Amino acid sequence: MSENTVPTSPATAPAASPVGSPTAESLIPLTPEESRAVRDRLDEAKARAASAAERSGRKAEDVTILLATKTQPAEKILVALEHGFTVIGENRVQELTGKAEALAGIAHESHLIGPLQKNKVNHTLRVATCIQSIDSVALAQRIQNRLEAVGDDPTEVAAGGTIDVFVQVNTSREESKSGVAPEEADALVEAVQGMDRLRLRGLMTIGLPGSTPEEIRPSYRDLVAVRTRLLDSGLLTPDQTELSMGMSNDFELAIEEGATMVRLGSSIFGARPPIAR
Numbered sequence: 116m117s118e119n120t121v122p123t124s125p126a127t128a129p130a131a132s133p134v135g136s137p138t139a140e141s142l143i144p145l146t147p148e149e150s151r152a153v154r155d156r157l158d159e160a161k162a163r164a165a166s167a168a169e170r171s172g173r174k175a176e177d178v179t180i181l182l183a184t185k186t187q188p189a190e191k192i193l194v195a196l197e198h199g200f201t202v203i204g205e206n207r208v209q210e211l212t213g214k215a216e217a218l219a220g221i222a223h224e225s226h227l228i229g230p231l232q233k234n235k236v237n238h239t240l241r242v243a244t245c246i247q248s249i250d251s252v253a254l255a256q257r258i259q260n261r262l263e264a265v266g267d268d269p270t271e272v273a274a275g276g277t278i279d280v281f282v283q284v285n286t287s288r289e290e291s292k293s294g295v296a297p298e299e300a301d302a303l304v305e306a307v308q309g310m311d312r313l314r315l316r317g318l319m320t321i322g323l324p325g326s327t328p329e330e331i332r333p334s335y336r337d338l339v340a341v342r343t344r345l346l347d348s349g350l351l352t353p354d355q356t357e358l359s360m361g362m363s364n365d366f367e368l369a370i371e372e373g374a375t376m377v378r379l380g381s382s383i384f385g386a387r388p389p390i391a392r
């Protein structure tokens with residue numbers, strides 16, 4: 116799909132998402148029981164994350180829970196934001212755009228956690244406050260160029276002239292998965308550091324999808340090792356040490372290994388409906 120087929124104005128545009136994407140119009144309010152179930156699962160995840168942080172010698176505040184909200188209606192996401200959670204992540208820019216209006220009344224960070232095609236950069240910058248999927252110099256440069264071109268025009272840049280980013284590293288040891296290879300992370304990080312509109316926060320990985328918690332542990336150790344190497348060589352500064360890793364099935368293990376941000380979807384919102392493609 117080309118850039119021209121999506122609305123050109125920011126979050127306030129009527130949702131014109133492709134068929135299959137949730138839109139503000141299609142929402143049905145949650146019942147009190149459904150809202151309570153979401154809040155209960157949030158409380159439980161928060162307690163488990165806090166225990167895992169303590170086991171790893173850190174404080175509960177050192178770990179952020181990002182809510183992975185793909186396919187979930189804005190009504191459910193609002194329940195979570197009203198319950199005190201402040202960071203959401205979407206895989207597709209269309210979903211970020213489609214839900215932005217419904218969520219505009221409550222302060223939160225909006226992260227893109229799925230792959231970003233270069234022709235979607237402009238749209239993403241209108242709605243995202245952070246892009247976790249930086250996996251090539253060309254993509255980073257495209258974002259930098261766009262930000263240089265539009266300055267801090269609030270209709271073009273949600274985050275005010277700059278954008279937070281994570282470099283995504285492919286720790287799955289598989290060819291096909293997104294993210295830069297661990298040995299290529301140094302060059303990409305160095306390039307991003309030279310782009311003044313990108314504020315690098317740290318590294319992100321998905322690991323090996325579908326694996327058991329113990330099978331995925333080496334992926335998370337790999338990401339920690341990349342961070343250590345980049346810190347030792349001075350390519351990362353001590354305030355750029357965030358590690359976004361861990362999902363519903365393995366987030367406690369990820370925290371034990373050093374995650375500073377875990378991305379939780381199904382354990383909070385329940386099973387996802389199949390994604391229309």
Ligand SMILES: *Cc1c(COP(=O)(O)O)cnc(C)c1O
Pocket residue numbers: 183185206228229321361362363364378379380381382
């Ligand atoms: C969906 C998704 C998650 C959350 O997965 P769950 O298993 O539902 O917790 C985390 N990260 C990314 C990149 C995702 O796409």
